[in-house]
Amino acid sequence: MDSVQTLYQTIFKTDESDPLALQACKMALEAEKEEHKGLVRSIDAATILSDLKLDRDTLIATLISDMGLEQRYPIEKISDEFGDHIAQMVTGVRRLNHFKEFHPATTSNEVQTERLRQMLLAMTSDIRIMIVKLAFRVARLRTLKNEPEAIRQQIASETQFIFAPLANRLGIAQLKWELEDLSFRFLQPDTYKEVARQLDAKRLGREAYIQGIIDSLEEMLKDSGIEHHISGRPKHIYSIWKKMSRKNVPIDELFDLRAVRIYVDTVQQCYEVLGMIHSRWPYIKEEFDDYIANPKENGYQSIHTVIIGSENKTVEIQIRTYEMHRHAEFGVAAHWRYKEGGKSIDPALEQSINLVRQMLEYNDNPDLLNEISTELLTEHIYVMTPKNEIITMSKGSTPLDFAYQIHSELGHRCRGAKINGKIMPLTYQLNTGDTVEILSVKGGTPNRNWLNPNLHYLGSSRSRAKVRHWFNQQNKEANTESGETLFNKEARRLHAEHISAEEVAERFKYEQLDEFYEALGKGQINERQLTNAIQKLIKPEEDKPQARPPSFPPEESAEPGKAFVIGAPRLKTTIAPCCEPTENDQIVGYVTRGRGVTIHKKECPNILNLTFEEQKRLIEVAWYNAEPQETTYEATLQILAFDRKGLLRDIMMELTQWDINVNNSDTRTDKSDGSVSMTLEIDVEPHTNMGELLDQLEQIQNVVSTSVNLNKQQAS
Template sequence: MVLAYSYLNTVDYQDSSDFKKAKELLTHWMGVDASLTSQGYTLVELLSHLKVDIETQVAGFLLPAAEKGVIDYRVTTRKLGLVITRLLQGSEHFLALNHYLYNKKSPEQVEKFRKMLLAIVEDPRVVLIGLANHLCLLRQAKNDTESVHQQLGQETLDIFAPLANRLGIWQLKWELEDFALRYLNPKAYKDLAGKLKARRSDREQYVAQVIGQIEQTLAQANIQGKVSGRPKHLYSIWKKMQAKHLDFEQLFDIHAFRIIVQDTKSCYAALSLVHNLWTPITEEFDDYIARPKANGYRSLHTAVRDHLGKSVEIQIRSLEMHQESELGVASHWRYKEGSKSDSSFEQRIIWLRSFLEKKEEGEENLNHHVLDQLKTKVFDYRVYVFTPTGQVIDLPEGSTPLDFAYTIHTEVGHRCRGAKINGVIAPLTQKLISGQQIEILTARESTPSRDWLNPKLGYLYTTQARAKIQHWFKLQDQPIYIDQGRVLLEQTRHRNKLNEVDLKPLLKKFHHQSEDNLLAAIGYGDISINQLNTAIKEQITKVELIKSSPSRSSMPYKKSLDQYSIQATGISDISARRAGCCQPIVKDSIIGYITKNNGVAAHRTNCINIIKLSLERQKRLIDVSWVQRKK
């Protein structure tokens, strides 16, 4: 405990008065559990490396005590201010939801859960506190049981490591992933760590040699730069071995070298020097300066083969890019004291709530997708709530408990008679907020209310729920709608002076299986009067065509088709073939149509295909006539 206080007192804070007050509060509460202050100092140390503001560090310092329920928020607000209280409350909510809900869920549920965790965050600094706190838990769990390790490891890979990755906080991401490997696959972790340790002297000698060569080359070109080398972290090496089915001995690029120069121009100059020094591997080059990653990451990535044939990965970036890379979004989360609004910070919040839409690192068009999110703010128009069993439900912003009920299941919605929000009875018209737990109260024989469809009463927001209720009422009133449909059909038939209507083509046209369903759809208004009128007129046209077509078997002047040909009128060298649709016979009134690929086709003048020709296609009609063949 003395060492923890000594550490805190040696840090040069911009405003140490907040920490003095926080220490006074914890001194008062220390009697409950002295270990809480030690945990708080560990969190402060992690957060200070991320260069976050003093308020975030104070909130981290107090978080272990808050999670144990020994913090009085009235006291923290009075002594430290409302901002720190809200950071503490937000962090508690963030972590409590995770501990309560996460339990090896399906990939779809894990994705929704990630989104909900961010949707409840009003201040993005809460995410940093949550990440740092989880890393502390991993460090402290080294001696726990295998089941605890499995739970923590999977939770880390599913939730916390992806969050750190999207935020670009690499120093947390690497340690989180290595702990996950250590707990989920301890044998692979120990084996890999042992092999890396056994080759340490060779690796150190090789790293020093490569660094020396690069530094000498930069100096000769008068480029100021700092070169460093490090082994890749264990999880990334293991992941590469799994993906490419390689043994450890087959890996050469287990080191990553970094060149930090003054500006962007020097980045490209250094790249040219490296490519001249060794043989570049073209397919391994990525320009994240010209095309930054979605999280703002900028750097040049290249790989080369040295004179021994070993592949070497090298990153080249400016000092500014390096600071952004190491601290990620955290470097932008420094509030100006007394400022009410920071537009760039607000944009970061929007981005923070958008980046999880693409969850795979390196996914194509990720940057384009995030830019679209910045423009449309789609993510901000969703709420994420959960069932009593912990299932996350994704709904549009503005949804009510009744919308939630119909999303769970149509029958749950139909039988809904009330709802509880976070265990408290709430009206069905109350708007839902991300992070709430919703429980629907149902009755065995209950049915929907017509009031639910009244938009002025505010029971429903989603069109899906409204459609389900409307469909239910349609089924209950189907006999009435069938009668209404029959009347409308009869009126339309009478208006068109048709003796009877053939329902078979109407069933086919409107995709219904039975006459009752067709009539009910007409009665509902799903089939409009205009649609019905058009369909009946098509029947009239076909009847008239059949009546006007002479009976081919009884034509007194029927001639053998072999005695006649069809030619364009006035043009002796252009003949025509009979169209397959209407198959005109000798003495039928005919007209020619110039097809695209099969010459001229002769149709009867009353052929339905000719009658329906568009104005544009009518330009391709020509006169044709029957011509008796010469004997």
């Protein structure tokens, strides 16, 4: 029998001819002839997977994933010879074999290491690829003693932090124990040897005692009619050391140092056997665990109990079905994926995981195997910064989302992105494994188009919130500045410059001065309330001659043809030369920069054409010897938004809360991009704070911008 046939029978355990499997064996033997220091041979990994009873395609893919074959057998050639499915698996294995630049030395903390574990899983299109990678890692550790110390430390550390936890999450006990023990042996050789020495020192006596317990169990179960199998349970050095460290006890005081395992056919039989054991021996209640009723996170199921045998020695007994044992030894491939925070799995995910649990049991069903992949990992992707830091993001995220996740300012200034070294549009959907570099400009600001859900600039609600906050912040700064101006003017009018804004803010229950100014600028605190608050802080001996109510001017100033600012009658006013209003005209004031307030007709073209920001400088005025008229004025409200169900309803509800009557509306939709342009004819009260109204309208979902213009005629 030649070497190819021998390897074929060793790996595939069959005498039936399989040309593709034979070809894979031949290629693996060819690669083994080449000397590569530190290179793990695919034959070693395939042997491990054969013991795990992996399917034919996985074993073939493992054999031809030898790194010595990469140059001679590119993926295109493998696809031609073995088919697309095996070629895809080889691509995944090769990808992970080149994943060596990421190890715990590059991670800043435990969170980053956890992200790396998740990324390794997410990078594979088929969960079996990850199992193959674990087999390669076990084979690597078996030969690690011949490597320099620095390499031993790096690979052992990487194994302990990344690959052993992955094997545990996948539930593959056969790989987990060896990964843990071998990495522990290289990381803490002295401790490893000491634990091993203590185990070996009393090995014969311990084995004899366990055999006595097994004999007693066999005698007890002989007449029960329950088909069963009993064996001693192997102990693993790393696990023992962890328990000694966690409980701070010597090795002889560990309850499960002596352990046996009972296998039966059904769950009911598990509990029947448990009842017999507890009737025969006393047990330690605190050490009882029912993992059948409450499985571990990786799907592990078994009953654990600790009994007190002869000589007052403790023995751990595990009871499980044969199916549970296969599951524990061979593993599941997604049960670890709990939602963030350790919450329970939803039913849809549980159904998907049940399919994965069958992977190793039903390895003769190729169609089922093809369906099992890490598409189960649908909630997150894992991308990298240019410095190889891994960032967890929601699936569907864009480069713009990435920029905002790094820092809000980077998001605001983002103007482009390089994905894996190539410039891509900001609407590009990121994939796991992408390296993202953000291109930004100094002083850049967000674009309102980013909020358009139809343009797909942002996939994260958190990013959209940051963009909205930026736009709201711009209005906040304007309101804060306006409020500060109003306070200072009113303090001067009342000759109360010695009263601090902080004192007044405290009366209104504002802890932050900026919040007080903003509320004043928005009109949430009106001028009468501000006047009363300041006056209550003026001590009686400090009172000046009573200032008139803000609606009336001082008598000495009552001159025909002059106007005053309601609420601040001492402010200098000037008749605007552009429209020259007279006492018969409806007027409005405009706060200039350094030249007081100019008085305009309300229908003055210069007033009607003010920008949104300039409109905030308008102020209510009146003619001397005339009470301010509480009239309403017609205005045109312009709203730009992106269409959605209920948009018009939400806008109308907001206007109703402001007691604004809508006389007419015109809505136009652009079907090419889903944008909506609304023109509403409304009646506006003189005291309506239009800046605050527009702010509130822009808080409505999908509203992009708003503006308002006063019409020429007074509303009837």
